[in-house]
Amino acid sequence: xxxxxxxxxxxxxxxxxxxxxxxxxxxxxxxxxxxxxxxxxxxxxxxxxxxxxxxxxxxxxxxxxxxxxxxxxxxxxxxxxxxxxxxxxxxxxxxxxxxxxxxxxxxxxxxxxxxxxxxxxxxxxxxxxxxxxxxxxxxxxxxxxxxxxxxxxxxxxxxxxxxxxxxxxxxxxxxxxxxxxxxxxxxxxxxxxxxxxxxxxxxxxxxxxxxxxxxxxxxxxxxxxxxxxxxxxxxxxxxxxxxxxxxxxxxxxxxxxxxxxxxxxxxxxxxxxxxxxxxxxxxxxxxxxxxxxxxxxxxxxxxxxxxxx
Amino acid sequence: xxxxxxxxxxxxxxxxxxxxxxxxxxxxxxxxxxxxxxxxxxxxxxxxxxxxxxxxxxxxxxxxxxxxxxxxxxxxxxxxxxxxxxxxxxxxxxxxxxxxxxxxxxxxxxxxxxxxxxxxxxxxxxxxxxxxxxxxxxxxxxxxxxxxxxxxxxxxxxxxxxxxxxxxxxxxxxxxxxxxxxxxxxxxxxxxxxxxxxxxxxxxxxxxxxxxxxxxxxxxxxxxxxxxxxxxxxxxxxxxxxxxxxxxxxxxxxxxxxxxxxxxxxxxxxxxxxxxxxxxxxxxxxxxxxxxxxxxxxxxxxxxxxxxxx
Numbered sequence: 001x002x003x004x005x006x007x008x009x010x011x012x013x014x015x016x017x018x019x020x021x022x023x024x025x026x027x028x029x030x031x032x033x034x035x036x037x038x039x040x041x042x043x044x045x046x047x048x049x050x051x052x053x054x055x056x057x058x059x060x061x062x063x064x065x066x067x068x069x070x071x072x073x074x075x076x077x078x079x080x081x082x083x084x085x086x087x088x089x090x091x092x093x094x095x096x097x098x099x100x101x102x103x104x105x106x107x108x109x110x111x112x113x114x115x116x117x118x119x120x121x122x123x124x125x126x127x128x129x130x131x132x133x134x135x136x137x138x139x140x141x142x143x144x145x146x147x148x149x150x151x152x153x154x155x156x157x158x159x160x161x162x163x164x165x166x167x168x169x170x171x172x173x174x175x176x177x178x179x180x181x182x183x184x185x186x187x188x189x190x191x192x193x194x195x196x197x198x199x200x201x202x203x204x205x206x207x208x209x210x211x212x213x214x215x216x217x218x219x220x221x222x223x224x225x226x227x228x229x230x231x232x233x234x235x236x237x238x239x240x241x242x243x244x245x246x247x248x249x250x251x252x253x254x255x256x257x258x259x260x261x262x263x264x265x266x267x268x269x270x271x272x273x274x275x276x277x278x279x280x281x282x283x284x285x286x287x288x289x290x291x292x293x294x295x296x297x298x299x300x301x302x303x304x305x306x307x308x309x
Numbered sequence: 310x311x312x313x314x315x316x317x318x319x320x321x322x323x324x325x326x327x328x329x330x331x332x333x334x335x336x337x338x339x340x341x342x343x344x345x346x347x348x349x350x351x352x353x354x355x356x357x358x359x360x361x362x363x364x365x366x367x368x369x370x371x372x373x374x375x376x377x378x379x380x381x382x383x384x385x386x387x388x389x390x391x392x393x394x395x396x397x398x399x400x401x402x403x404x405x406x407x408x409x410x411x412x413x414x415x416x417x418x419x420x421x422x423x424x425x426x427x428x429x430x431x432x433x434x435x436x437x438x439x440x441x442x443x444x445x446x447x448x449x450x451x452x453x454x455x456x457x458x459x460x461x462x463x464x465x466x467x468x469x470x471x472x473x474x475x476x477x478x479x480x481x482x483x484x485x486x487x488x489x490x491x492x493x494x495x496x497x498x499x500x501x502x503x504x505x506x507x508x509x510x511x512x513x514x515x516x517x518x519x520x521x522x523x524x525x526x527x528x529x530x531x532x533x534x535x536x537x538x539x540x541x542x543x544x545x546x547x548x549x550x551x552x553x554x555x556x557x558x559x560x561x562x563x564x565x566x567x568x569x570x571x572x573x574x575x576x577x578x579x580x581x582x583x584x585x586x587x588x589x590x591x592x593x594x595x596x597x598x599x600x601x602x603x604x605x606x607x608x609x610x611x612x613x614x615x616x617x618x619x
Binding site (some may be wrong): 031034035037038041044045046047048049052053055063067069070110111114115116118121127129130131132133134135136138139140141142143144145146147148149150151176177179180181183184187194211212213216231237240241242243244247251259260262263266273276277280283284287288290291295298299302303 | 327328330331334335337338341342345346347348349350351352353354356357417420421423425426427430431433434435437440441442443444445449450451452453455458459460463464468471484490493497498501502505528538546550554555556557560561572573576577579580581587590591594595597598601604605606608609610612613614
């Protein structure tokens, strides 16, 4: 049986369609059962996060007495202030900002330029370029880290840019690898998006004497705002969440972005799970903002990439 | 000025007439990102393969490199004790990702795509772990599966000294604790991808199917599933890539030792560990590279070839 046999009968009166919709939604007990199932699943799903949140609000002494899965004792934010002050979290947040913001902006800028060339022109090399960008983004980071690490500890940098005098241990080094790695995905998404911009628009600009750069900067790029917003949200989350590059290429603890720094801190300062929970919640905060305020952008960034796949 | 539809011939002729400035601009616009990608991704990828045939300790310069032929690979496949468990765990990871988050994510997406109440709230909750970093999921794993302080042991009454389950320390158990939390995140990811795919399936097709007497399963099997083909391919690629990239959670827990070895952690241990063995680490990385390219290249090739034709 194929889809065609089903669509063959076109007897969809208004009433019939309503009936079909009802059938698709299921009968009343079926729907109740579905809701029960979804509620149980969601409770299981959110349990780890709620457990971390709940634990973070209780002093270690109380959980030691009452146990971790218990009610009672004090509830306050003391774990948060301890984690914030003793673990130097402001410093690591600053490191994350120094890495994430430039990396994000440069990635979007470079990717949109490459996407413009690939999507708005028909050069012979376009297809190969798209393949290089996309496939590069899909490689596991660990497959290329060994020579990259060697490269980083060899390329010299002035002392003002790097504590080690080389590309490793420098903010610039981390920004570069994020840009090189993430550009691939963004070129893929943006070139698909730019292809939906009608040819006539740039044709008209060209006839009016606009250079290629002006067509890109003043005509095509402003039309890509929705895609850029979606990608910015997605890429912010990915770069902020990076653990691997920072762990390997940033060996000096005090230069690490916060996602990677937390790992050192658990060994150095934290001895109790309550404090780790509080620190985790603080580290998760920017991504939780994305979750609550920018979820639509995040999801559309993911699906812009997938739908055309 | 209105755009006059041009014949293909004239258009091609016009495209040839770039000014010198335009040509420079276009070259730079595509060239700089391409150069970065080649210099920081593809050259290291090639160098990985080349270095795998040498012995090279991390501290020395190029003069310390010694040709080793296939020696590194021989050691890996015969006497390196960490390699069999690492491959086993990567395959297990792949298998679990393929058989649990992928179908379950699809199932959830299909249910949430029905016009039920509170669908958005369910979606958001299931999607929450996707925005969290994998490193944070690692900390969550420690919280949830900690032997005495964890949620699981306390809920099931295994937190006492006499019947303690050491989820993270027992090398036969810890990979499963990690996989449970990895699936926790992956399921939401897959669900979102499938939901987007389902939105593009014409609902009138499903209605027509059910008018013709197809039950829910038949309508799914014969109408929805074929329409999801492009998304299925994306999900397979995401599943494979995420399983090969797996690193953060196990590294947080014990740096990928004692039951949690993965190819990725072995590679890392060979460059930033106490004994930096560049050649040996590269051989391991080459194995990982070959496995991932075997999936990535056909995917990218078919995607863009199809794209080009349309």
